[in-house]
Amino acid sequence: MSEDIRIEHLASHARAGETMLLRAFSRHPRVHVPLHVEQKDDPDSLRFATEVQSLEMQNLHPGHWFARAKGLKAGQVILLKQGTWEPRKPFSGVVLVRNPTSFVQSMLEYNRREGLRWALRDKTRYAKTMERLVRWASAMSKGLVRELEAARTTVDALCAFYVYRVSWLASRGLPLIRYEDLVLQPESQLRRACEALKLDWSPALLQSHTAFQGREGHGMNDLTRPVDTGSLAKWNSLPRSVRGRIAALTGRTAAEVGYAVTDDVVDVQA
Numbered sequence: 001m002s003e004d005i006r007i008e009h010l011a012s013h014a015r016a017g018e019t020m021l022l023r024a025f026s027r028h029p030r031v032h033v034p035l036h037v038e039q040k041d042d043p044d045s046l047r048f049a050t051e052v053q054s055l056e057m058q059n060l061h062p063g064h065w066f067a068r069a070k071g072l073k074a075g076q077v078i079l080l081k082q083g084t085w086e087p088r089k090p091f092s093g094v095v096l097v098r099n100p101t102s103f104v105q106s107m108l109e110y111n112r113r114e115g116l117r118w119a120l121r122d123k124t125r126y127a128k129t130m131e132r133l134v135r136w137a138s139a140m141s142k143g144l145v146r147e148l149e150a151a152r153t154t155v156d157a158l159c160a161f162y163v164y165r166v167s168w169l170a171s172r173g174l175p176l177i178r179y180e181d182l183v184l185q186p187e188s189q190l191r192r193a194c195e196a197l198k199l200d201w202s203p204a205l206l207q208s209h210t211a212f213q214g215r216e217g218h219g220m221n222d223l224t225r226p227v228d229t230g231s232l233a234k235w236n237s238l239p240r241s242v243r244g245r246i247a248a249l250t251g252r253t254a255a256e257v258g259y260a261v262t263d264d265v266v267d268v269q270a
Helices: 018-025 043-055 065-070 100-113 123-138 142-150 154-170 179-184 186-196 203-211 240-256
Strands: 005-011 077-082 093-097 176-178 259-261 266-268
Touching: 005 018, 018 077, 018 186, 018 203, 043 065, 093 154, 093 179, 093 186, 100 123, 100 154, 100 240, 100 259, 123 142, 123 154, 142 154, 154 240, 176 179, 176 186, 179 186, 186 203, 240 259
Parallel strands: 005 077, 005 093, 093 176
Antiparallel strands: 259 266
């Protein structure tokens, strides 16, 4: 086993900072991040991810076709984002979460950046968001798909997705990192992630933004932007009534991963 390449997972949910964390680890000298950093993923990496998912692979022999194609050696680590699919077997890695109000705000904002306007009570105005949620949910639970399709509003659907996914993530028993802690204390949280992934610390993780000039990031993310706190308060842009609805629907689940959420407070617990 020591001669193999380990496969580790970043288990998370959408708009939780996955691209930022994957970007950082793509600069670690022992890590290969095959997908979901840059906007366009290469076919070999997509094929490999499908193989890992279908076979639930935990290690890779250096003679495997993907290792040869990417020049990977024994002792290296492949870090894959696990955003929707749910392995039946236990897996190793780290969990990344974000508070529910910011998740909803970021998902709605992503929809707006695609050219659509706010219409919080009209699901048809968020057709692309709903299509994404249903597609993601179809890889996880048929019951969740039905719940999303029956939701009265886009916000209710987003909350249902958050509750399902974060509850599942919290039940894995893996080291957990919160987005808010990551942007406020990047070095300490990246060190925690290294420890969880059984990797030595590398200062290159803190400078990963310098390696992606002129390259478009996954999910419309700016790969050249350093880790900063600019997004922490964006949840305040949602109407107070919407924030209250989010708190009512997700508060119990959010508390499982260390958040206290109300209509006017999003607090990260120690």
